Amino acid sequence: MTVRVRFAPSPTGHPHIGNIRTVIFNWLYARQNHGKFILRIEDTDQTRYVPNAVQVITDSLRWLGLDWDEGPDVGGPYGPYVQSQRLALYKEKAEELIERGWAYRCNCTPERLERVREAQRARGLPPMYDGHCRELAPDAISPDEPHVIRLKIPREGQTVVHDLLKGDIAFENALIDDQVLLKSDGYPTYHLAVVVDDHMMDITHIIRADEWLPSTPKHVLIYQAFEWEAPTFVHVPLVMGDDGKKLSKRHGAASVDDFRKQGYVAEAVFNFLTLLGWAPGEGEEQEIFSREELIEHFDLHHINLAPAVFAYDKLDWMNGVYIRAMSEEALLERLIPFWQEAGLIPAPVPAEMMETLRILVPLVQERLKRLQDVVELTDFIFNDIETASGEALLGKNMTPEQSLEALKAAHTLLSKTLSFDAETLEPQMRQLAEDLGLKTGQLFTIIRVAVSNKKVAPPLFGSIEALGRQTTLKRIARAEEALVHYIEQKHAASA
């Protein structure tokens, strides 16, 4: 039997990173078994529909490399793959359930339902439908008048859910609500649509988050009512924020798009998410896995049963690992959009600027946790800086006069040297430090602050090379002025 799994999002916004983890489990399972991964849009709630959502969802999936074999855009033998285009089917199936004695029409008003629930809550009972229309004569409510169709849950006995990971879970039927299957607007609820579609589309494994577990007995009952064989249920744990609550926007980035914009690379996010709640086991200590390795090693049975906290710190580390593993050319390509987005370089990139960018890439590569970090790290290369204060320009354990002298000496050297690249600059500057009786750190720090006005910056000589001689000398000259002013003020104050 061919494995067929699905991702069935409702188009209500950006896919959440926690949901995506579950999608990855589905995708991995499909690819590993040479099965099919199906995308189905569950747009049965007209009130929550967001116009662009389907596009946003497919963009996110594509970015992560999660391709689908059947879906709304690519089609397939089980279409249509959008539930709002299958309304007649659900209606027919709901009616069939009435005929089979497993469902009934109900015309209770929302107001009445709310009153009933309120009364139940007041008595400390769980709010449930009170069965008002359940035992009405079959023709008591006309199919033509506004009504819903409810599932007729047996009043006694238990319904057992077979879960691949958790085993058999028994639910008391008496505690299960008579779920609405078909709404008064003619749309199905999730419970009807998901069962009908999963069956009609020959889904073999329903891999979904734990939050669905409480409604699974309803689905099992619907399968029984139709005399259909239920697929294998696999409920996987939720992803939590670092406070132990369900992951949400409060915890920082939450949607796939947030991560992309911050400069997380898709391969790292994919790797990280797969390892969130799953590990290869058997003493395997590897953490960095290619997509192919993941497909090979993934095993549903090794999914952890406990909810997993989303560790941003570890993602940052892993993202850095992936960034460092890239070729300089590949990293350059990924960095350009971030420089452009920040307005540091134009689009398209002028040919002569590419040379500067190529100098910068190896300088920043091992310093980036996220691609976005390149902006703050290199903005001084592209934008003019504010000249540092005299105080900031002091070398460690050095007087203003000594600092100024060192800066002037560097100025002279940098204006004379024949070529202006890091390789020729560095030995000369080291020699200069020695000649001045300074430690390299003392001299280099003064120059770094002079040209970047940053205490933390990429390696000095590469930065200077990227900056070019003219800009470098101009900034050093301005720093000298700042130091001169600083010295004059000190003298004035002490006089």
Next chain:
RNA sequence: GGCCCCAUCGUCUAGUGGCCUAGGACGUCGGCCUCUCAAGCCGAAAACAGGGAUUCGAAUUCCCUUGGGGUCACCA
């Protein structure tokens, strides 16, 4: 609150009765390297929620307690 799920370092996890004085990774702390910051290398602190039971032997099996989470719509 009812029902359901879950429980190894701060976090992600390895561990399926003896190999565990519990291993790895992130993070943290210390050191080395070093022009800053990183990266890299070395090292340290850090966990089987508690109580019973089964067993010659329990992180591993069972029960209870505690704790955490999820869910109770004409939302998915």
